[in-house]
Amino acid sequence: MTPDGRDTSAPALGNVSISRARDYFTVPAPIKRIFDQFPLVTYAPNDLPQRGASNRTGNRLFVFTDAAGAKSHSPSFNPQCLKWQAYLRFVGIDFDIVPSNNHASPTGALPFLLPALPVNNNAPIPSSKLQKWAIEQVHCEEEQQLNLRFEVYASLLDHRIRNAWLYTLYLDNENFSTVARRLYVNPSTSNLLVRATLAAQLQQAARDELLKTSQYIDVSALEAEADDAFEALSTLLSNNEHFFERSSPGLFDASVFAYTHLILDKGMGWKRNRLAELLQKHENLVQHRERLLKYF
């Protein structure tokens, strides 16, 4: 925006086309006047959210839940969060629940825990290190070492049942609009555009995850594999109180409970729940879930 372009005394005829071109890129005067007014108002920075400023001293576990759920210590609606919430509860560690979302986490995924001690150390513990931390706190045993089937059967939960869960929650449109939108999308914002984008991103992430291992999403195959997985878990549990004949529930029980509870929970408001039908064929898994629900 040099003054030359507007200089009417610019003489040479050859310069006409250049100055014409320049005219397209100079801001027209009325628009420039409007933009000169910006910024209109500069607001003072927002205060920190009140819920973050609480000076509680206990361990704080950040999970997907709502404010009421955090107060009453009810189970989280996210299987990963519920697994660790249940595990810490089973081994007898006291902690407070803080409602949160993935953006708050240093690793980008919930849950994570802010330990109470040592006092001036506020390094968060991601979920992958929670078990190690719990073992240091209460000296419970590392269950993976005790039974070779732990990792093997855990792969059923981490792949077969998780894939079926991803489909049921995110890709089944009826469930998505009644359950996932209510739990994950709507609490984050009231803006309709952002909600629509978030919902699309969630569904796309679930679809990508399922398409990593196969060319197309075969619903009947996902359900058949989940059915097999429940059958295997039911056989493994047989008539025992807890998995691997433990006297008290442990990490594996927590992992199983995380899915069986949410699948059977009436409060989730499932529209179509094929997984529950498959799960209810195995009475001992249903009872296992009811026994563990008493811890909450």
Place this chain on the structure above:
Amino acid sequence: MVLELHVWGPAFSLPSIEAQCLATIAYFSLAVPKDAWVLVASSDPSVSPTCELPALRNGSTWVSRFRNIVDYLRQYSNGEWDLDGGLSGLQKADKIGFSSFVESRAHALVDLSLYVTSQNYYNQTSPAYGSILQWPSQWILPPKIHAAAKARTDHLGLSSLDLQAIEEQRQREHSAAVAAGQIPPNFISRPRDTVTSLLGKTSQQNQFRLDALTGELFEPLEEILGDKVYLLTGENEGPSSLDCLAVGYLSLALVPELSFSWLRDAMKSKASRLTVYTERMRQQCFGLNAEVSHAYTPTPNSGSSLPWRAPERARLTTLGNTLFSALADNTPILKDIRAQDRLRVAAESPDSGLSGPDSQKLSAFAKGQKKDLLVNIAYAVGGIAALVGYMAYEGFFSVEVSDEYEEEDELEDDEFEPMPDIEPGSLQVESILAGL
């Protein structure tokens, strides 16, 4: 009716390059009588309507994936061709558990070894694909498979096995340093890493991580195998479908001669009984070393114990389709439209497992999304047209415009009709190559 099993072709002296295909071949050779099936190394997922290999063809019925094929065989033979019939309760649970375990853990390690480790991919895996694929698939499919394997193993945090990723990372850091103006660009030296120095560095960095990963896979398998003949069962009960899956994945870990053979070394040192078992099962299921020639020009006395049948050479229409979809999948806007279409096709096909109203809803949803997309395109095109019109109206540029448009049109025509002057028919690849 003879069952046709379509698989990826042979490589590394194994009858297939892909683990699920190997597992299915093992199942057939253990469970199905030899005269009831043939093995076709079609190496092209588009032969089957599900676009997946392994795929089993029985007349007009197609079944894909190991698990579905095993189920189909059991129903088809009324329980006769079933390896899992005699398992007890806990054995059955173990079969399910270990199958999932092998599929998830071993798949990731085989991906890392054959695809993500750059030396192995460029020296062994990629040439192996080259020898089993036809033109033009050999230029289209391997990069896709390579990218998919990288995506699958991304979460393991071992991308430093991938020399390409390291190079990209270094270039990013390099340009970031230049952009930040910290160092004058002339002073930044770029040390040329030789492959060996990189190899030494990365293998040390990765050693601990790989050690843990391989241990997690091999130790439970070694323990469950014990002194038995098969993973779950003894000599007189015979193998189960878990043995087929295991031999599929483990032979891909053990057999290939690779430049950087960390997976084989780990398997030999950590699981000696499992190594012996894999070698024995491989001989039992696949016979002698499989050569590429066995699959494509089978003769009765070639020495292969598998019932190979030569695959049909690709017809011109198939080739055209492959070329067209490869081009379309790489064109920005067309790609999105095609993705939506694929969802709808899946929803409308009767075996997608959705009930009638659901599939209608899903396809309505897909159609709606397509409409949104078209509206977006219309907006963009309209906007650009308005801008160009305005500029033309103001005389911003002169009349050369129309010539440019014509040239562009011609270019597009060339792209979408790759071989306009060859007559349709059952022309073979060689003649097309000659024609080009």
